[in-house]
Amino acid sequence: MRLSKSGYFFLISLLLLITSTTGFAQEQIKLSTYLKQLETQNDIRFSYAPEAIEDISITPTTTPDLQANIEYIKARTGLQITKINERYYSVNAPNSIHIVVLDATTGAPLPNANVMIADQGAGYTTNAEGSAYIPNPTNTIFVEIQYLGYQTVGLNLGPVEYNTVVVSLKPSVDQLEEVLLQPVFTQGIYRTNDGSYRFNTEKFGLLPGIAETDVLQISQTLPGVESVDETVSNINIRGGSNGENLLLWDGMRVYQSGHFYGLISAINPYITEDVFIYRNGTHSRYGESVSGVIDLKAMDEVTDQIHGKATLNLLHANAFLDIPISKKLSVMVAGRRSLNDLYQTPIYNSYSERVFQDTQITNLATPNDQSDLNTSEDFNFFDISAKVLYNPSQKDRLRLNFLAINNNLNFNQNLSNDAFELSETSELNQENIAAGLHWQRTWNSKWSSTVGAYRSQYNLDAANFELLTTEFDTQGNEVISFVGRAQLLYRHKKNVQWEAGYEFIETGVTNSDQTTTPEFRRRVKEVLVGHHLYNQLDWNPFNGKTQINAGVRLTHYPKINEYRFEPRLNLHQKLGAGFALEFHGELKSQSISQAVAFQNEFLGVENRRWIQANGNEIPLITSEQWSTGLVWNKRNWLINLEYFEKSVEGISATTQGFQNQFANSAALGSYQVFGLELIVNKRWRGLGAWLGYTYSNNDYQFDSFDPQSFANNLDITHSLRAAISYDLGRLSTVFGLQWRSGKPFTLPLGEAPSAIQDTEDIPFSAPNAERLTSYFRADLSFKYIVLDKSGYTLKANAAFQNIFNNNNLLDRYFVSQQIGEDQFAINQIENRSLRFTPNFALELSF
Known part of the structure; x- marks a missing residue:
């Protein structure tokens, strides 16, 4: 059957109406919600300023392909999405500069790094993903990236439509107390150049006989640190009694160190991030002990x-x-x-x-x-x-x-x-x-x-x-x-x-x-x-x-x-x-x-x-x-x-x-x-x-x-x-x-x-x-x-x-x-x- 011009017009209008109706029938969701779905599906993380996308909604696609979804978001929202590494992606809007601060050794993001704009007295702080967003300047500016224990990096940033800058900071020689040599015994135990030892509970590996992290049991793996009765309430550092040690939790002295009369530590490891053990040459800030700290x-x-x-x-x-x-x-x-x-x-x-x-x-x-x-x-x-x-x-x-x-x-x-x-x-x-x-x-x-x-x-x-x-x-x-x-x-x-x-x-x-x-x-x-x-x-x-x-x-x-x-x-x-x-x-x-x-x-x-x-x-x-x-x-x-x-x-x-x-x-x-x-x-x-x-x-x-x-x-x-x-x-x-x-x-x-x-x-x-x-x-x-x-x-x-x-x-x-x-x-x-x-x-x- 041959259609007239009016017939073609009617068929095309019907198809557009169906397509339009189908599109409207699919519900839009917040972009932040959509990004979290993609994170879960692909085991990745998007870094963005919440205020930059809080008013943006989008219709989800049905494709499971990550790159196709990224291109779709960019086309629909005008946002720029940049791949930082295999796990992290940055999302930033026009007229802003996205700065991502990472550890140069591990590639991990550095939260709470200072992003200081010279000659303006302005500064920003990176979030948990190591990200900070600053307004796109009209002229070139000089920015300093500062993080305690890392070398400060300075760079010039100019006016661009989109810009994601990845800054990798190297450990600095000015954090003199914790110059690390290498892991000792297991991951998360480090020996420092001042002779002390540092335990990081977040990175901690596995030690024999310990089902979960116990910070005081771990200390007994070090030479010169003993417990003659197998308890954490009687730690003997280089021949000294337990009462000769100084035990601090976040600067507060702890007088009772053990549960079950010393068989397990009384210090909760989940809220405790770092443990420093000194056997000799302690920092002058420490007093009230003649043995260890x-x-x-x-x-x-x-x-x-x-x-x-x-x-x-x-x-x-x-x-x-x-x-x-x-x-x-x-x-x-x-x-x-x-x-x-x-x-x-x-x-x-x-x-x-x-x-x-x-x-x-x-x-x-x-x-x-x-x-x-x-x-x-x-x-x-x-x-x-x-x-x-x-x-x-x-x-x-x-x-x-x-x-x-x-x-x-x-x-x-x-x-x-x-x-x-x-x-x-x-x-x-x-x-x-x-x-x-x-x-x-x-x-x-x-x-x-x-x-x-x-x-x-x-x-x-x-x-x-x-x-x-x-x-x-x-x-x-x-x-x-x-x-x-x-x-x-x-x-x-x-x-x-x-x-x-x-x-x-x-x-x-x-x-x-x-x-x-x-x-x-x-x-x-x-x-x-x-x-x-x-x-x-x-x-x-x-x-x-x-x-x-x-x-x-x-x-x-x-x-x-x-x-x-x-x-x-x-x-x-x-x-x-x-x-x-x-x-x-x-x-x-x-x-x-x-x-x-x-x-x-x-x-x-x-x-x-x-x-x-x-x-x-x-x-x-x-x-x-x-x-x-x-x-x-x-x-x-x-x-x-x-x-x-x-x-x-x-x-x-x-x-x-x-x-x-x-x-x-x-x-x-x-x-x-x-x-x-x-x-x-x-x-x-x-x-x-x-x-x-x-x-x-x-x-x-x-x-x-x-x-x-x-x-x-x-x-x-x-x-x-x-x-x-x-x-x-x-x-x-x-x-x-x-x-x-x-x-x-x-x-x-x-x-x-x-x-x-x-x-x-x-x-x-x-x-x-x-x-x-x-x-x-x-x-x-x-x-x-x-x-x-x-x-x-x-x-x-x-x-x-x-x-x-x-x-x-x-x-x-x-x-x-x-x-x-x-x-x-x-x-x-x-x-x-x-x-x-x-x-x-x-x-x-x-």
């Missing part, structure tokens, strides 16, 4: 999108959220809680057996004779960490921090028969609550300042009921510290940095005891105020071949009339061919320490009570330390050999945990330790292997004891750790070994336990003259990425501690036991390590 820093960037993590393992549940409130304000919160009140898993039973062995809890729960005594324990723990981040301007950063840690144990006893029923509950509660506020301002490219204050409070409360004897004991330990801090930072050149600061520290410590048999009550409170000034100069001369960190700390305690002048020094000198020579030295002091109690106190569970220097029977503790070493870092090898010597004066016998003839002494003395540390690390693509070895000799000197010199309770002569890891992409695994020589202990006189006349009258042989058998443990860990999609990741982790089920001996001591009306015998007590302990965890990140 563990400085934990929470994430510190305002986010523009919500993200978080959640983990469930066989011991506790953990969750973290980072929530944007506005462009200048965001809130982070993390919380963790034990789950044993819901269900008891093999790891909980293993931990309970380890913690409560040979205590009142286990002894009464398993009596030797027939009895109507029933016992049960109710244990739980939790921690909460929060941080408010507010950037009122491009130069100002305001931060508010909060931390709460709690361990609670109730031990219930019930005795009943046909005639009567008795019931009592003993309690042990530990908590640490801290809050802090600080303000940082960047005045210009050279000057910045920080002022802040925090308050930290630690409480330990215990009530111990003896149901069969009706004895009642209560004990308490409270620490309240207030710190005011001001700091000024000046960068004169790219290789010179000067820092000065002042700290006001007021610390009050209260110890209380009450008993009914015999009736006794005591309450002692000591308050000490300290004024601290510090100066630090960091210098990288000779084109970065030499690094010098030199500082001094001036301390004054008016109440006890103590003045301290404490220099600190780090020297790193490159020799060529991958070799470098290092020297570290320091003088330090501290006014607060931990007294250690054993045996019958606190249900028989070992506890540590803080005590304050008073200038009399408890003096200021002081230390001197120096070390020198050789480093070779080349071809993915890192070898570091270091010799050290340390002397600590003013220690009290009450802080050392003696369990021999000196158990009830309050004498003052010192200890001297020297040793050698070795690290060997090698990486081949997905395969890594490392070895850490420490030799040390650690001796006490107490002039009032006989003998005056003998081995330190923490003297571990040889310690060796080795591991091998392999990364297959989705699946990672690591196998590790630990071996160390046994710690010292003291035998009673005689070959066998003998009758004695009094509970305090145990005859001992030479102190710490014997050694426990060697400690050996093998651990294994796996990590599998179940899902890795744009926007969320699901991981499954498995860890197996002590896979050969070795029954390692951690401690041996002797107590008297009544065997008759006027007769006592010596009873040998042994503490054993964790047996084979599996743990599994599911981790969701979004």
